[in-house]
Amino acid sequence: MNKWQTLLAQPGPLMADGAMGTQLFAAGLQFGDPPETWNVLHPDVVRGIQRRYIEAGAQIVLTNTFGGSRFRLAMHNLQGRVAELNRTAAILLRAEVEASGRDVLAAGDIGPSGDILAPLGTLEYADAVAGFAEQAGALIAGGVDVIWIETMSSLEEVQAALEGVRRVSAEIPVITTLSFDTHGRTMMGVTPEQALRELTERGAAAVGANCGNGTDELLAAIQKMQAIGPRVPLVAKSNAGMPELVGGKAVYRATPDVMAGYALDVYRAGARIIGACCGSSPDHIRAMTEALRGVDLSAAPAAAHPAPEAAARTASADRAARRAARAAREAGEAEAQA
Template identity: 50%
Template structure:
């Protein structure tokens, strides 16, 4: 199997992923409650504009606009019968932008969680989840992606099902989980457990990492944990939010400026991440600052947690109210 990530990493010590598709689409007119995947067919020019901005900022990898493109998530919008169409379109839009870039750009098929709780706690069986992920993965492959990028996972059984479904395509797989304070996912998975599970899967992901979460400090704590658990040869991904999400007047805002995320990117590289990008709140300006910081700042020893906190803020995020916690969980599940 061709591994485009390792091939590109053999020529570049660090690869840059993109920033936040959702944040960018909201800036272009997407409304709360709208389905982002529909924009792949209704407004492909706007989706392409987002990809193009990240490519021009220096991204080596762009993720397709298909985070919620599995049938379980699309069911919320009565779109479960359009999995193939919407995911192929997402891949084709990104592929067209990547092929016109002035440098090598890989297209990664974004695959987010189902939003359902898996059995025996919930109603979604492993087989059903695997089929949902497999259908999405096949459509993304048909649309021309180079690899599949499973992201924002919090449960080990869902990670297993997602990788199994994606593996049917034969494409390389990247998997990132979302860890909160103290390096645990919403379902209690630690960085060490995630690294061990990923390495032991029948088709191990070529890279494992952390995305989303609370803020850049907590993201780097998770990266340090993953590097320690996965070993020096592992390809670890850092894709953190632009600061801490805050709820103001019914909308989510992020307090991380491009300068803050530049510091995050340099620290992520020093921590051992080989693929660095941004999740919620990160615009093309944030990615450009990351690329410049990693390219100009000297490499240092892996940072201590104290150094991370001093540069990016405390590791323990302010406690959320019950209402904020409910909104955060809703945001994760879409």
């Protein structure tokens, strides 16, 4: 078994980390500056944040690369540093994981491009695939265990990211989450049920929801996914409450105790991998970890637990990933020959 499969074989809920950006702002990152540059300018700060999440109980920790694609970095004229910033981020996290001595997965974080795919927008699908492949390749070269694609609103963009990953690796597990922040749908109209069905079919190792407008909204998304019988683990990574604009800045008021209650709610609703997003801190993750420690496993739907058929599902997902990888390579070869 690989590290992802070994983690899934453990009983009970699995803890992911919390916000990186929120913690970087608290450490001095200025609004509008690219967080990814801190991987080379302030690596000790980045590692310190990841260390505190591990100490708080996180079993999956993300790299500081949410905006590390060429599309996002181009906003700061840094598109030529994709490989450097992403590979460095992965190396930093890998070093922190190994220093912890714990069984923690290093997840390579890929966020949305910030553009809309054609024909509604200007980003061509082939360009999106190439950009995500570039970022994924650097993260994998730096030593991540899984790729974590998050905060997406378009299934076409998630597919482009998945295809980009598969051009680089046929084997690495890919976790995908979308933000259902528009009346129960994503900004592009995707429902939780649609996301789960399509991304499972495309080989995602886990599917879920993150960010959004607070814990109630995210809980509803998990409940809808659970209702149609998920074949992969569900992921819940909510913001620390509903964001409020105070002095031109987003403020999140959910306390660690409130987030501990959310963790229990989404686990009982069917989520297996549980963490937090914007506005959260290691204190939130610690409270959530403590709330879930010793939780009654019978209180959660069967899909939230390892089952005898889990190995078969994993093998099926691996086959889907290999099919996607072959298709991605063939598409890349055809594009190169055109």
